[in-house]
Amino acid sequence: MSIDKTSSARHAAVDAPGAAEGAVAAVDPRLLVQQEGIAGYVTEFKRKIKAGELGSIPVIVGLILIAAIFTSLNSNFLGPGNITNILVQMAGTGLIATGIVFVLLLGEIDLSVGSVSGLSSAIFAVLAITHGMNNILALVLALASGAVAGAIHGFFFARVGVPAFAVTLAGLLFWNGLMLQVLGPDGTINIPSDNVVYKLEGYYFSDVAAAYILALVAVVIYFWTAFSQNRRRQQAGVPARPVSDILMRTVLIAIVAFGVAIIFNQYKGLPLAVVIFVGLLVITDFVLRRTTYGRKVFSLGGSVEASRRAGINVTVIRITVFMIAGFFAALGGLFLASQIAAANQGAGAGNLLMNSIAAAVIGGTSLFGGRGRTWNALLGVLVIISIQVGLGIQGVAAPIVSMVTGAVLLATVVIDAITRKTQRSAGRA
Amino acid sequence: MTATPVLALRGVSKRFGAVQALTDVDLEIHAGEVVALVGDNGAGKSTLVKTIAGVHPIDEGVIEWQGRQVSVNRPQDAQHLGIATVYQDLALADNIDVVGNLFLGREIRRYGIVLNEVEMERRSRELLDSLSIRIPSVRIPIASLSGGQRQVVAIARSMLGEPKLVILDEPTAALGVEQTAQVLDLVERLRARGLAVLLISHNMADVKAVADRVAVLRLGGNNGVFDVRTTSQEEIIAAITGATDNAVTRRASRTAEVQK
Ligand SMILES: Nc1ncnc2c1ncn2[C@@H]1O[C@H](COP(=O)(O)OP(=O)(O)OP(=O)(O)O)[C@@H](O)[C@H]1O
Ligand SMILES: [Mg+2]
Numbered sequence: 001m002s003i004d005k006t007s008s009a010r011h012a013a014v015d016a017p018g019a020a021e022g023a024v025a026a027v028d029p030r031l032l033v034q035q036e037g038i039a040g041y042v043t044e045f046k047r048k049i050k051a052g053e054l055g056s057i058p059v060i061v062g063l064i065l066i067a068a069i070f071t072s073l074n075s076n077f078l079g080p081g082n083i084t085n086i087l088v089q090m091a092g093t094g095l096i097a098t099g100i101v102f103v104l105l106l107g108e109i110d111l112s113v114g115s116v117s118g119l120s121s122a123i124f125a126v127l128a129i130t131h132g133m134n135n136i137l138a139l140v141l142a143l144a145s146g147a148v149a150g151a152i153h154g155f156f157f158a159r160v161g162v163p164a165f166a167v168t169l170a171g172l173l174f175w176n177g178l179m180l181q182v183l184g185p186d187g188t189i190n191i192p193s194d195n196v197v198y199k200l201e202g203y204y205f206s207d208v209a210a211a212y213i214l215a216l217v218a219v220v221i222y223f224w225t226a227f228s229q230n231r232r233r234q235q236a237g238v239p240a241r242p243v244s245d246i247l248m249r250t251v252l253i254a255i256v257a258f259g260v261a262i263i264f265n266q267y268k269g270l271p272l273a274v275v276i277f278v279g280l281l282v283i284t285d286f287v288l289r290r291t292t293y294g295r296k297v298f299s300l301g302g303s304v305e306a307s308r309r310a311g312i313n314v315t316v317i318r319i320t321v322f323m324i325a326g327f328f329a330a331l332g333g334l335f336l337a338s339q340i341a342a343a344n345q346g347a348g349a350g351n352l353l354m355n356s357i358a359a360a361v362i363g364g365t366s367l368f369g370g371r372g373r374t375w376n377a378l379l380g381v382l383v384i385i386s387i388q389v390g391l392g393i394q395g396v397a398a399p400i401v402s403m404v405t406g407a408v409l410l411a412t413v414v415i416d417a418i419t420r421k422t423q424r425s426a427g428r429a
Numbered sequence: 430m431t432a433t434p435v436l437a438l439r440g441v442s443k444r445f446g447a448v449q450a451l452t453d454v455d456l457e458i459h460a461g462e463v464v465a466l467v468g469d470n471g472a473g474k475s476t477l478v479k480t481i482a483g484v485h486p487i488d489e490g491v492i493e494w495q496g497r498q499v500s501v502n503r504p505q506d507a508q509h510l511g512i513a514t515v516y517q518d519l520a521l522a523d524n525i526d527v528v529g530n531l532f533l534g535r536e537i538r539r540y541g542i543v544l545n546e547v548e549m550e551r552r553s554r555e556l557l558d559s560l561s562i563r564i565p566s567v568r569i570p571i572a573s574l575s576g577g578q579r580q581v582v583a584i585a586r587s588m589l590g591e592p593k594l595v596i597l598d599e600p601t602a603a604l605g606v607e608q609t610a611q612v613l614d615l616v617e618r619l620r621a622r623g624l625a626v627l628l629i630s631h632n633m634a635d636v637k638a639v640a641d642r643v644a645v646l647r648l649g650g651n652n653g654v655f656d657v658r659t660t661s662q663e664e665i666i667a668a669i670t671g672a673t674d675n676a677v678t679r680r681a682s683r684t685a686e687v688q689k
Binding site: 229232233237291292293295299301302305309369370371 | 482504516525529533
């Protein structure tokens with residue numbers, strides 16, 4: 001009986017006198033509702049800036065700046081040839097960074113991805129070219145080697161309890177040594193132009209229709225999923241996005257998709273590398289944000305203890321995340337081998353590891369776990385490769401490129417740290 | 430009181446390294462009953478909760494569920510039995526929104542693995558409404574809620590699995606007057622539904638208001654079980670502090686035993 005008393009008392013206290021009886025209390029006066037149209041975007045944008053939810057805004061501003069600066073120095077920077085080159089070149093490092101995003105979401109790090117990517121290219125080249133194995137089989141084995149390396153890291157981290165950075169640091173040394181061993185004394189194996197790995201970055205769909213059809217398919221699929229999701233929300237009686245909002249986003253995506261398609265077609269056509277990279281970003285983004293597996297990854301990044309108590313198998317998730325990182329490192333390694341048409345002793349060395357981690361972080365993935373998307377990898381690697389290519393055109397030497405990239409990374413993590421401070425004071429740590 | 434208890438602990442002990450957190454603890458909880466577990470700081474209340482919930486498996490003793498001996502070694506074991514726990518340290522994921530936290534570990538899915546966000550959001554709203562819980566939005570991260578709001582989300586979360594036993598570890602400790610009343614209402618509603626409730630609290634007023642029986646822990650061991658209606662606050666406090674281990678407390682625990 002106390003139930004009735006309290007609920008009616010509360011009704012009187014909280015609800016407006018005019019509130020219809022039995023009305024679903026979906027509309028709380030303090031509910032954060034987004035207004036419709038442009039005005040809604042402006043207020044929402046202001047709120048996000050205030051709350052420190054910058055997300056990808058800094059990196060997009062950065063990209064526009066980079067494009068403006070390099071174009072003013074050399075008008076060819078935004079030419080179709082150069083843009084296509086940048087987008088193809090970013091696939092290798094971008095794929096490795098995609099795997100890094102998964103690991104960063106756990107709040108961990110994987111230092112072995114450079115070596116694993118080199119190992120994968122060596123395994124492929126030795127199996128397919130030296131031993132003449134079926135190309136596809138060799139490719140699958142090379143990718144599997146990355147997943148196995150990741151599983152080993154994951155096992156020592158999740159089951160044995162060794163800190164991830166120590167395990168993967170050991171991996172960095174070990175897999176690099178194994179790669180040199182696999183390559184043998186010659187050190188370099190060239191990849192001929194009819195080879196499947198050569199085609200990863202070397203193949204273009206030269207038919208003009210290919211790029212346009214793909215752009216159209218992407219836009220239609222985006223609109224359809226957003227629209228049907230909205231309809232399901234309306235049918236279930238939960239707040240839905242205004243249709244104008246969906247239309248606006250669809251138009252934005254259409255502009256980008258068709259814009260890039262036009263640029264590709266002015267050069268060699270649609271690059272296979274871009275199709276694979278973007279396709280995998282769509283898939284991984286779906287996995288992370290729309291599946292139970294992704295939910296578990298985020299929850300581990302938020303609170304390991306909460307996850308454990310919710311019955312999530314922490315060990316399994318950790319091991320699989322390192323396997324994913326290893327897989328993407330191996331795949332990225334094959335793209336990088338494709339770029340130079342060879343597997344050699346230098347594969348996976350140099351700045352590759354740092355660039356892939358920097359790409360994930362510059363793109364907006366938090367180093368502290370629990371916040372980020374795989375699309376961040378694309379944005380971040382776009383920044384890094386644009387700087388490399390842009391400075392390269394200017395004839396700037398490699399040491400300076402390294403210093404500039406370092407400065408950009410520092411700027412990003414500073415923004416991340418400041419953002420977190422703002423978020424804490426706005427209650428969104 | 431009749432029938433077998435929903436949950437019975439017999440001679441439960443738990444040790445953390447050099448700390449003997451629980452020694453030979455007995456406890457019984459029946460359906461439709463609110464048992465308060467009280468004791469000073471460090472008495473072992475939270476530890477006892479965590480052994481029941483499978484966070485820290487017991488070292489010695491027996492856990493009986495509806496008369497059957499069971500082993501609870503993982504949180505999933507407790508969940509499957511029908512034990513829902515709201516921990517003192519709340520155990521919510523700060524970066525995930527309210528809906529996501531309510532359904533964490535038991536998401537509603539489509540096609541086996543895809544999250545059914547729409548259905549989860551609908552049920553979340555329904556659940557929060559039925560418990561008269563108000564929060565700014567079910568789609569903001571837990572990090573942006575107040576302490577009290579997080580507490581009610583955590584309690585609401587425990588209700589989703591249709592449990593038979595709900596354990597609340599100091600649910601009102603950080604709450605304002607209105608929210609405390611809400612949580613106590615909630616506890617009474619659970620009892621009215623025939624659930625067993627184990628309520629941990631330092632607040633004697635709360636205990637007197639909603640509990641049927643009070644079990645006292647002292648230095649990791651039992652220190653009496655009292656019937657709330659026939660026991661004065663002073664007697665309970667005496668048992669908690671151990672100030673008067675005398676005829677009064679012994680008598681009180683005896684009468685409590687007799688009345689069962
Ligand atoms: N994970 C742990 N490792 C080691 N010792 C622990 C652990 N958890 C609890 N203890 C110890 O067990 C004893 C009981 O702690 P517990 O948290 O159960 O107390 P409590 O009764 O819940 O106190 P409070 O009223 O302050 O919440 C304390 O001495 C504590 O230090
Ligand atoms: Mg406690």
